[in-house]
Amino acid sequence: MKNSGIEVVKVLNNNVIIAAHPDYREVVVIGKGIGFNRKAKDRIPSEAVEKLFILTNEKEKEQYQQLIPQIDEKLIEVMNEVILYISEHAGAPLNEHIHIALTDHIAFAIKRLEQGIVLQNPFLLETRELYPKEYAIASYVIRTINDKMNVHLPPAEVGFVTLHIHGAITNRPVSEVNEYSRLIGELIGLIERQMHITIDRSTIAYSRLLRHLRFAIERTKRKETVHEPDKLGELLKQQYPEIYSIAWTLMKVMQRRLRQPVYEAEAVYLTMHLIRLMQKDDSLEKEKPAGDS
Incomplete structure (x- = not known):
């Protein structure tokens, strides 16, 4: 921000x-x-606003003003504090929309709490x-809001706020981030039904499967x-036909929900993760696509 600062309108x-x-x-x-x-026409020097947020997008400005x-003024102050915390710890610039969406x-969420309505996550x-x-x-963020606003937002809200933060970091709408999370949850449920297992959510194999999805x-x-x-797909089809078939089912669900084709190679990597999930070991650790784990 330039040294000339800003003028209050x-x-x-x-x-x-x-x-x-x-x-x-x-x-x-x-x-x-x-x-x-x-008051109007007052000038505020730049050094006084260097850690504040400035909404420049016309649509965001209008929505925030509405x-x-x-919103309770105390909550606005607390939200400023927690969004500043988010911006300092996110490791990337935040999309301006987080000011509106998260606030x-x-x-x-607080209003629902006052009415005795608790959302499950x-x-x-x-x-x-x-x-x-x-x-x-x-x-x-939730601990700070609970403390400063003297409320008791439930742990489920941590998950919802997580999606807002991820959306702001990646410049994606929260609805899209939430859609992906729901899809992954449905795929996990499908795996459990098809494989007749209850997945241990505490295992490394489960964490790796989630990241892969x-x-x-x-x-x-x-x-x-x-x-x-090379040749890994054919080998897995022969040795683990049922699991390979489940991987294909998962691919088809993804393809239908995302409305885009899914490369056949994904079935190979999904099969490897499903085998590891059943065996609960890393004996089938293979090369994976860049960025995967």
């Missing part, structure tokens, strides 16, 4: 103002106490395994080519 509350910015024209500036004792009157989500364990860094950040979905969405190791 309108104070929305103690923590949010509309300001004229030298680079972005009119912006929404969010930060603890930024609007306290301010949201502000509906709105938490406000409704059947994919909480999967979410923790798929996005461990985001989950750790989300755990801090996540990367397989992402590869499919990116239309990334996956090559099958």
